Amino acid sequence: MTTAPSAATPAEVTEIDASARCSLLLLLGSALLWLVVSGALALVNLVQLHTPSFLADCPLLTFGRTQALQETTFIYGWAANAGLAVALWILARLGGSPLRSLNWVSAGTVFWNLALTLGLVGIATGDAMSNAWLHLPRYVLPMMLVAYGTIAVAGVLAWTGRRQQMTFASQWYAVAALFLFPWIFSAAQVMLVFTPERGVLQALVAGWFVQGAWTLWLAPLALASAYYLVPKVSGRAIPSYDFAALSFWTLLVVGAWTGGRHFIGGPIPAWVASIAGVSCALLLFHYIVVGINLRGAFSGGGSTVLKFVAFGLGAYVLGGFLDALTAIRGVALITQFTYFSTAQSQLALNGAYSMMMFGAIYFLVPRITGQAWASSALIRAHYLAAIIGTIGLVVALAMAGWVQGHDLNDPAVTFAAIATHTKTWLQIATAAQALLLLGNLLLLGHLLKSAASSYLAPANATFRQPPTMEASVS
């Protein structure tokens, strides 16, 4: 428990990686496809913010619906598929044996994505629910839960069948995410959709679900990949590793309590928001330890993997501090109900989660396909688009939110005036989102090319040394 992950022997690596190629590529391919769809929807959504008449005559794409569609596609399409692929692969590698029940993983992936597609059609045609992160219509939810179970079971088997008793931080985060999501997801389904709570309790359950899905599912998935990649790529042990366990349990125990910060001043018991504020402050311990543990990512030399992970970690820690800051009443007075909250969630999702996943994808795809990435120019282009796009999107939305917040607090400023004041920032955000979409398209194309070539020209039998596979943009 106090040792950083060590390098596996080459023989194990090839066997574990090659056997999972088909299932993991299916998950990753679906993930990136959804990421591109989500990016396109986000672009439409942002254009509608400064040009409300854009596609207004299309009932499938009202502003509210494009927002629900892009959020759902991002979380259940991109984040879920990519996170599952990375978590399964890490658990197999650290467990030391090839993944079992891979047919179930593939079948689960197909059903998960079918259910999601059906759900998106449902949202576009008027069956959407009004809960954040849970807009999916009721008829696809049970199917998604079962499909998730069939995928995740491979991860749990890899954990229970691991060759050594000792476990690593990366494994804790991956197992926690795989194990906890079905509980959160099913509890939210029951309490919001099938037997809904009364009155504002619906909003409270929804708030708990959103925060739980982030702190107990997506954030651990991202951290699992970061805790695996940083020591692996840099070749250095994790500093202050003894604190990693405490940081892990802090996130799990305290994290879900922070959801109430969105309800400051709202019609819910005041203690919910107060506890959320205190929890946000407690959670800073977790962010600080993660920053210290994984600081090796920031001196990763020319490794693309570490560059993505470092950006993701920076965004993750910054997001934690911003959460704590906006949980203070005086700050919430300005940022509540504005684009600033949108900027915060984009910082977490695009900035932290996606970036750490990109790092993991650049690391694992060459290993499962047995071939290095086709083009370093494409990697460089994606890296630049992702970094500039994310920074532009988050900063522009935050600035728009700050302006909007001050304007909202001044009753003399009309909504038309607020729209004028924020227009430039929203246009910048739109441009940034377009860049982000372009970058993600490049990654999708690159992955498809690599996957195709791995099937057309099967990997040579000799194991290639990791450094030759390593993507580099330096």
Next chain:
Amino acid sequence: MKNGFTFFLGLFLALAMAWAGIVLGSHAQLGHLAPYFDENEGKAFPERLPGIAARGQLVYQDLGCAACHTQQVRRPDFGSDKARGWGDRQSVARDYVSQPHVQLGESRIGPDLANFGARPHAVDADRLTQYLYEQHGGMPSYRFLFETRKITGERSAIALKVPVSAGMEVVPTHRVQALVAYLQSLNNVYEYPEARPVAPVAEKKEGASK
């Protein structure tokens, strides 16, 4: 972490604690909240949504109106909610007990609608229907909620007064009628006992005890 069972138990307890604290805790506090019966008025508040308004709430939900509009008023000294005429008192949990689909909302790209039907300068149904047909303020038009059809016999009584080619009329569909009825039913001005103390003005208290 060597012991798998303890690890999973720990994970489960961490999740259960937050769930019990936030969900069960607030359920214990608010789960039994009932409408407040006012003997002077002879009826209970909040009132149930009329059938057409309840259908309108579903339209509000499926179009995603909550993406731009909140339905929660903050107390007068926190934000400009009162000054903007969205409500004299803060919203309280009891305001929502009769609503099947609560939509507090998280974003104020447009105004708060918690008391839309009770505003001092309330928008009448015809004008509101017109707003939804034409672009109004920053809100896009929702023309797909209307039917443009040939006038057969007499012009429909509910046809909109908008420029349209000769022999044609624009009529609101049932969905937009329900939506308008819902928006007009939004009225949370009744002062419950728990909503009173937050009003900082002294005469407010006397007014509320009527």
